[in-house]
Amino acid sequence: MNSKRGQWLTLAGWLGLLVPPAWADGIERDGIGAIPIGRGGNNVASFDNGVIIYDNPAGMANVPGQGLVEVGADGLFTDLHYSSPLNDHASSRQTPWALPFFSFIQRSEDGRFAYGIGLFAPAGFGSDWKIDSPLVGLQRYKSIGAQIDILPALAYRITDRLSIGGNVGPGITYAQLTGPFVVQTGALQGTPTLIDLHATGVTAAWSVGLQYLVDERTTLGLCYIAQTRYNLHGDAQVEVEKIAFLPVSIYSRFNADVDVTFPRSLSGGIVHAFGEQRQHLAMLQLMWFDWANAFHNIGLRLTNSSNSLVPLLAGPSIQDRFPLNWSDTLSVRLGYEYYLDPDQVLRCGF
Template identity: 20%
Template sequence: MNKFKYSIGYFSISSAMLLTSQQGLAAGFQLNAQSATGLGRAFAGDAIIADNASVISRNAAAMTLFDSAEISFGGTYIDSSVDVPDATYTPLVGDTVETSAEDVGGSTVIPNFYYVQPLEGTNWTVGASAYSNFGTDVSFDDDFMADEFGGDTSLMSVNLGLSAAYRVNDQLSLGAGLDVIHGSGEIYRKGLLDVEADGEALGFNVGMAYEFDANNRIGLSYRFSPDLEADGDVTMGGESADSISIPLPDMIEFSGYHRLHEQFAMHYSLQYVKWSEFDSLTSDDLSTDIKEYKWQDAGHVSLGGTYYMNPEWELRAGYMYDMAPTDEMSSLSIPDSDRHWLSAGVSYKPTEHSTFDLGMSYIIGEEGEIDESLSVIPGTSSNIKATTDVSATTVGLQYSYKF
């Protein structure tokens, strides 16, 4: 069975770091799975807290908050569920019929790796990272009647980055990084579309961190995601091509951290994702677009708290409201809706240098509405109208070591 996968990231650490990302973790096909600590607070404050090296994935400037080298690595397990309980399908020829699908999501593990190294005797800090920002995997059974709308859509995502940060003064730090982007994936619609492609691209990120004092700081970051040109085999409507263009959204994030008491801190994040850039999948060799989306810009807001129980134990929790980018067009291949994150986590420090982290989130998607049409023969079209239910359970584990 052929599908279309495209990924936007690249792990060259080992083949074991390759991953398959599941729909249901964040709105659109964004992933929030960069760390177990972030997962445990719904990623509230993640662009400035800097409690481990995973902060590179959100804001390179915050690396100056480290006074020694640190390594962090781990993984996030995602068990997602996408149900289409009520759907009506009108084929090109024939009467409207009822159809449904259950559990078209899946489960997977998404790994991550980070390293931060302050350069002794300078104001510079450098870092390396490997993680994922985007991905989805939605597969309908072969007997799903509306197979021109269902089929298989699989997107993989991994990011390999190098970053540097400079402390300007006691309050202000600036940072930047380069991202190596590799994409590979598949789309399959029976008798209509068959794509298998991969490719590479370069992105970048910039950020700033500002420390009001030891207990209060804010961070701001911008991440540029390029159009990914993937090479492969594309067949659609009797035409063929050897490449596909995939526009990826830029992201802006603002975070704050405020330690209000010796044992308690609050933190928050606002993230803006320019999903309007993801307007369609195209190929220069085809007469029409492969798939049109016309999404709108969206993002999330999250609020969390950390309780510093004692030198060995930390507890955290958070809530995120994650807004869907779907606007005038919705698609069964990437079912989407606004989502609510309920998160909790814990850190255990058995020694001065070692930390183990556990984070968990339960993600509840609001009921989504699908009304999608497809014209294969001029003057005629098929249509599906449906509601979708999306939910996910995620668990993250992480280990950090300070040298």
């Protein structure tokens, strides 16, 4: 059996959503909340919403008034299709996703300091396929993953024009992978299995940024978001399909470890207001994602089998690394706002 071929079939089913389309940033969302999303994801040089805790914490020092509180949710709908010589046209089950967020910002009385906390879901993936495989026939391939950051943040206005800020807090990731898996190590190398894996991990997430008020009409912003490396822990149920020297399938539970890395990013942007009342705002933001280092591969380890026969056949652990080999991306985000009055705004972006 060609184990390399089986590896790619497994990867295609699980991570089909992870192929980066030309107009997006892979599994990273283009924006969080109605305000940034409405202007094409532009937010690094803005300070009119609570999502700046994530996009650029330096903006907290510039929010109007004494602070703000935001609670909301974004709706995500996917439309995914897959084709191969065995699958002329396979469509993923369409499942809507609700992505909540929360932010609280408070400024000091003199306006020099600002502090806050936010909860955001900046990245994730999800797909649910029925795909025909030459190794295991028609099977369900399901993948769900989400990253949630809980970020206390602090900002300081160094001068009337320049502010800096940062955040640090726990990043939490959950992953579920269901579908065919081909063993890549040990005596069972090349053997098809069916796996149902659930795992969760926690690590530190942080970012630093700055904002500079050029004048009353123009603001510049810059923010660096650090890479987050997760070692997810959980369990997996695995059924080994019938093989030549065994007349029945083998079932086992395992302890599971999955290594996943979300990319670091660097974004810079500008907001310029024009018009007699400064009612027009034009925005530009450039954003670089370091996918080459983050999504080089995904590691998987299965240990502590509940079936005593499995270690005799495959060794004490089953290990694999799925190659991804993504390339870095550079996004250009354009946005525009028109204030009909102080309480009514029209937005568009790309």
